[in-house]
Amino acid sequence: MGIGQRLANGLPAVCRFITKYNDKGTAEFAGNRDETINWHDVGGIKNYALGYTTTTSPVNIADDADISTFDQHLVRKPGMVIPGGAICRYVDFAPGVTSPMHRTISVDFGVVIEGQMESKLDSGETRLMNRGDLMVMRAALHEWRNPSKTEWARMLFVLLDAEAPIVNGKTVDEDYRNALPGIPKSQ
Template identity: 45%
Template sequence: MGSTGTEENPKSPFPDPTVFVTGHNSACKAIVQSSTVEEAKAYQGMRVSHSLIYTTSEFPPDLNEDKDIELHEKIKASGNLNIVNPGGTVIRIVNFAPYNKSMMHRTQSLDYGIVLEGEMIMELDDGSRTLMHKGDVAVQRATMHTWKNASETEWARMLFVLQDCQPVLVGGQRFKEDLGHVGYSVFPSSGNDA
């Protein structure tokens, strides 16, 4: 599959997703309240792009009076969304250029990663490498990991749902967020592990 954009920030061949948000009308019937195309945005210098689908800022979310929609729109407009939304959830679609690999990282969150297109390799800090195919799901439980597109020629796409979680203790050691960088990240620290 081809792409456009710069070599450093290529554009994936996948269409930008349309997000349909439902609600209720005055007759108490379900309706499609909005539909928005979420344009993929490049992670600077990483040959990866993402579309922010939705966020929640509390658990369980309050859907009354469209409070959840207002909070999501506020976060989206701020441009300051962290990788994890403290006290809530984030859903993103992420596109990986051929043979692209992320940094080894860990978030204080419970994440569902679903392969939508292509094949991805999930590597953990024990050295294990798991090949995931279209439709496969990883349940990341605050573990150190990296993602790599298994193909040298084709793009891959994943859907991620990140949910804030309680502090994680392993063998008596407190595991905090580690975004695999010193002084640089596409995302600022989430701050949910303080």
């Protein structure tokens, strides 16, 4: 499935293009790779797809070390956050779906790609996000909701490992009040 094609939920298929260096020292696209991003269904209410992962910061790109690590993550799915690294993930939300309330110890960049999404914090505050809007989630306890009754929504998330926040002298921990299906906890 590639450019111009649609998934079963009606949203566009997406591709991943990875660059590397050849023996001449010029950039090229990493050949012999399936550029189609594969999705996995999580109970019919959400679809997840792994965009890319890294395990170090700065990222070790020498001899394509990061590509090798990413290939391992395609086989053995990483947790919500990769200690010392980053994860880029697409998430499709079915109409009316609300994610479990959760907190990762990370700085997350969430961008609405298709539809609208509502973000709700544990304080009860909400923000309605439209296509192109960016949420910077800083280890906050939150949930996501697709407010549409008829249309799927898509978000792109980039999660960067972070140090645990300290609030009033107490360290804040990862929190999965309800398990996030299909994605293991951070390791």
